[in-house]
Amino acid sequence: MYILQETLFSFEEWLKLESKERLEIFFSSLDLRPYAKQLKSHTPQGAPGYCREAILRAFLAAPMEGITTFTMLHRRLQTDLRFRYQCGFRLDQDAPSVSTISRVFADMVEKQMAEQLFHDLVSSCQTEGLMTTQHLAIDSTAIEAYERKQPKKKSETTGNATWGAKFDTYGNKITWFGYKIHLAVDTESELPIAVEVTPAHVNDGDMGPALMNKAAEVSNTDIEFIMMDAGYDQLKNYEVAHELNAQAIIPLNLRNEKEPPTGFSSNGTPRCSMGFDMVYWGADKRYLKFRCPHAAQKVDCPHGSAWCSSSDYGMVVKVNPNDDLRRFSVPHRDTKRWKELYNKRTSIERVFARLKENLTVNQLHIRGIQKVKTQVFLNLCILLASALAMSKASVRQHCA
Known part of the structure; x- marks a missing residue:
């Protein structure tokens, strides 16, 4: 069951954009030149190679376009001139072969480039206030x-x-x-x-x-x-x-737990001498405070609150969460605030x-x-870069 909540970035709104518009916005906010420099071939001989930045763009565009194999990516670049242009390839040059795409991907894996890009995008999203x-x-x-x-x-x-x-x-x-x-x-x-x-x-x-x-x-x-x-x-x-x-x-x-600690219920609530769960009464300087359930009018104790305390306020128990980090929580387990957080x-x-x-x-x-990690990082980079692209596009639209 999903609980709807407002987010700082709506990926669903991003998906509503047309493919050609989405890729244009996506790449306009993403500078891949520093990463492409690490992939440049240093071999002086042979025919001019393909732009490494363009291949990096193609790797990021592929998941957005539902492209799952290098063969599919080569075919899309070969047959779709708009897609090839948006990725940054020259139109007077054939699309890179499957073997070229595979070699560049292997180089990315070896240099952990997708992971570098992921961490840089996380930092950028924080700087822009997106997370x-x-x-x-x-x-x-x-x-x-x-x-x-x-x-x-x-x-x-x-x-x-x-x-x-x-x-x-x-x-x-x-x-x-x-x-x-x-x-x-x-x-x-x-x-x-x-x-x-x-x-x-x-x-x-x-x-x-x-x-x-x-x-x-x-x-x-x-x-x-x-x-x-x-x-x-x-x-x-x-x-x-x-x-x-x-x-x-x-x-x-609680599957492997036989009994809760003596004097407590399974969720860390103290029990009074009559065996009733005490009533959570908030946190006091990092201590959990619990009151007599009879004085708090949660149960009708046959002995009344006087059984445990001479005060009309009833007995109070304070619990230090550090005594059992697993059992005790601030806010207390099963409270409204705890459930909201969960x-x-x-x-x-x-x-x-x-x-x-x-x-x-x-x-x-x-x-x-290692190759699986690279592809996972590329997919995650799309979420981060999309948020940055939408944010920057929104700012430009607001300033226009």
Whole structure:
């Protein structure tokens, strides 16, 4: 279930633009010359090569146009003069061959150029005020591999595609052979800030610390809250968030928990001497404050509030969240504010939907994790560059 919320950038509005208009706006705000210089051929002999900046443009345009293979990209460049011109190729020259496109892509993979571009675009989006990075959502999504399937024991030793399994919303077990994209997203703009690509068998919870630390390294503001689903309910994720002075908002996974701590309910609410859950009464200087449920008129205790306290205000219990980072949360678990924050996690589901339905992240016709990473970064770069392009186009239109 998706919860609609306002965002700083609407990718849906971007998709409504015509292809020719979208590419023109997209490339007008993207300077690829510094990256193209790294790809220039230093061989003095032979025929003049193709413009490396134009090939980079073609790699970025391909996912927007639903182009999933190098052969398809060559054919589109060869037959569509407008597309070739928008990518920056000379019209009096044939389109680059499939082998040329493949060689340039291999050079990009070796130099991790797509990752460089991704980090630079994240920085630009923050500079332009397109993402706040105060509230982050972390999750993963499965992508299929275009590789020969192997037995599980053998595949886990290659470092490439492996077998993965998870349960969907309805409790059905889903298996696939491929990879996982682990992503940290700014919930306000729904733009990516940190990413990891792993074989499919890697546990989500194990990637939480790396993503949080990566996000903190590139964020230009303090991170306040990090939303993750129950698959990340591991102490190390709470600890890393705490080290970053942020609060992890994660539902408790109670499947392997026998009993809650003595004197507390499973969600960290203290219980009075009669066994009633006490009433959360806000945070007091980073302490969680709970009141007698009878004095707060939530239950009718047969002994009244005098059983625990001589005050009409009733007994008060204060809990230090640092005593158990996993159990206690500020705001308190299951409160309205906690649920509002957790609902922001749906922003990352929409990002995954755009990557798979509107771009080509789940149609990767390449082999090997390094090439897969490059294609994933290129798809993510499109989201960031599109936001920058729309922002700059809006400013130009406003000033005109």
